[in-house]
Amino acid sequence: MPLKIVPVIMAGGKGTRLWPLSRSAAPKQFLQFLGDHSLFQKTLKRVADAEWYEQPVIVTNSEFRFMAAEQAMTVDVPLSSILLEPVARNTAPALAAAAFLVQRDYGDNAVMQVLASDHEIDSNTHYFDCIATARDTAMAGKLVTFGITPTEPATGYGYIETGTDLHSGAKTVARFVEKPDQARAEQLLASGRYLWNSGMFMLPVSLFLSQMAAFAPAVHEATQKAVQSSVSDLDFVRLDAATFSEAPDISVDYAVFEKTLHAAVVPSSFSWSDLGSWDSVWAIGDKDEFGNVVGQKATVSNTRNSLVLSRDIHLAVHGLDDMAVIASEDAVYVGHLADSQNVGQIVKSLAKAPKTRQLTQIHPTSYKPWGAVASVLSGERFEVKRLRVTPGRKISLQKHHHRSEHWIVVRGTAEITIGDKTHLLHENESIYIQQGEVHRLSNPGKIPLELIEVQTGSYLKDDDVIRLDDEFGRV
Template sequence: MSRQLNPKQFLKLTNGPLSMLQATVARLEGMDAANPLLICNEEHRFLAAEQMRQSGHEDTRIILEPYGRNTAPAIALAALQLTEAAENNAEDPLMLVLAADHLIKDVTAFQEGVKKAIPLAREGKLVTFGIVPNHPETGYGYIHRGAELGPDSYLVDKFVEKPDQATANGYLDSGEYLWNSGMFLFGARQYLEELETHRPDILAACRAAIADTADDLHFTRINAERFAECPSDSVDYAVMEKTNKAAVVSLDAGWSDIGSWSALWEVSDKDADGNSLNGDVITHNTANTLVRADSRLVATVGVDNLVVIETKDALLVAHKDSVQDVKTVVERIKTDGRHEHMNHREVYRPWGVYDSIDNGARYQVKRITVKPGAKLSVQMHHHRAEHWIVVSGTARVTNGEKTYLVTENQSTYIPVGQVHSLENPGVIDLELIEVQSGSYLGEDDIVRYEDRYGRK
């Protein structure tokens, strides 16, 4: 389900109608927090913006990273932006740093933990949140807590890497170790001071990158050339393991980073046979199994301890104890020159979404949805013609020198090489079927002449 252009953060895995990103933002409701600031890769910008719009955060500022450089530089970009905005404010603005792909079942306990961390952060501590372990997990790093600072609050004695099973058993028995959650609360200026001390090369590159920005809609584009020079490092290695100001607040809030399908099964609601089922699923003599059906009926008979994941373009069947090996399948997909690792059949664009419902040697059929007021770029194709049939709504079509409306049950034809565009002038979604035909049907056969969304 997680693809390069549609990763886990944007999936609806555990929170009903909310994606993991949307659930992360919703977790802050009722707290005294500013509008969220997002940092994401440039190729995910429209998906992130659309999900924030759906959550009622249309004005969210999104900093775009042209390259992934891990968490220390990402947090530095946000801190630099916040300190600039609070330049005339004597108080150091506090940053609550949250990964967008964590599950937290007990939101009240999470918010109480954040409140406990605030006075520590005001005192200049760099606070991380340590998860109270409920089993000897070998897949997480741990934090050994030191001297007590207050209720559920401690100095950090040391961070330790993922342990083997025997060591994890010892950590659990001691009661002195917490899982490293990767969530933080600290002052923006305080973080930059620590980064200056321990990784000045990262800070210098981030300062140079964010000194040259361009605002595009809700996006802040940093200088790609300067950011390319930034070393890649996590906030743990770059700062938290080196600073003498690290503190930890213990958190027991039903946390999981859902790093695998087996982890998702562990935290999901199950039936009397231990099955977690989502979608159109029929089971018979099935136990301890996770089934997700995206687009069709999935039936299981006489199976135990499996993971079955069905999407519109792929099917995974795995033993629950072997789900980590799915990365081997992904590598095979890449090596074979396939495309399933890149995206789902449904692809989100700033103007809406399209679903590639059928294709052959010289044709492709898409179902296209255009949001009210949105417009595709003015473009041309060298190798394909297009036939559009409107299913619902009204389309304003530019076809060469002509501009006209196409309504329900009407169609229009765009010849090869014709400059054209498609717009939804109405107040409801425009849905249409597009039939492409030609010698080459790749998405890179697009020459854009004009685009309101800043695409090249």
């Protein structure tokens, strides 16, 4: 049996190119765009085969740690560990830290596959043929990247020039090319020697770390110390902040791949997209007879070649062509699909203005380690929220100085502690928590617990939560 691969999934990005659905606190990898799973969950499912893979290592940050753990649990994919970056330092330090962790847990001969958590990939038979080729090439002493066969002269990707053939079926890397302009991209495509740089890798950890030490010693030293001084926190591995912060902010391409003599590329023609813009979401979607990709909460009429998606409200669209109409709970984007690469400029404008800055950062629905909470209605001295508590989870033992709360159970069973008394509430039952009372909510059942929470008081912001005990270490 060939050596199992250790998957390393990069899930710390905060991109907002798919605004208004993606926000800095709710990036695209954790969102459902088309289908029943997020991009992160789809990535997890691609590495769930125990014949091919060890349990995956997730690289993310403290802000997304519970979201990643929750989504992995939802699709029943056990994790090896969740590695938390204290600060963002680009891909070279992130992968070096992951390699040291994999080396520690799986030995010097381990091979790790690096995957982005926000790519859409058709994991068919050809895909796994490419994985096998990459694994064999890595075990033969190469640092392997996956080069996607171009289908158009795209300007949004870097390119890889292929070199000579290797016995494994891979090729040597002649050089890496930065994202080209349109004319240059057409030249690269016409030559037949260039592939898109996917940002996915297959790396023998010992060779990778030796090359990091040779070409990026500051990264190697800082990340090695950060892993050695890391601490376990629940299901997470926290890198030492002081030493990890000393690592230079540099990509793995610049740090290693453009300098090493051991680089190889696997030409890959499976369906792949980094979903970097709304037109790329439209491109992979199931289209109706008029070329439209339409979400469940939308109706279109006399419309062609358009993308219409809504998270909450129902959209009715008439008489459009080549348009993206995207609605979240609190914002709507309308623009030509062909111009969707420019969404980032709108986001920058929104982020500059105090009145709209929050629209680029958080959703009305925010994810918690115990579930999720969504704002339904707010006004002077009151706010209405919808709470969802995952089976077996509980919020912190807490109190509030400035507000009271009313809880109404909509679905499931709630175990509520107020002071020294415990109450069991079922659907259509409610309870009142007075200002200052110590309380806790938990879900003892097997299905998600859903409640409506009505807050009343002089001050309703989250910093009035006084935590006395918390299973997630937030006291």
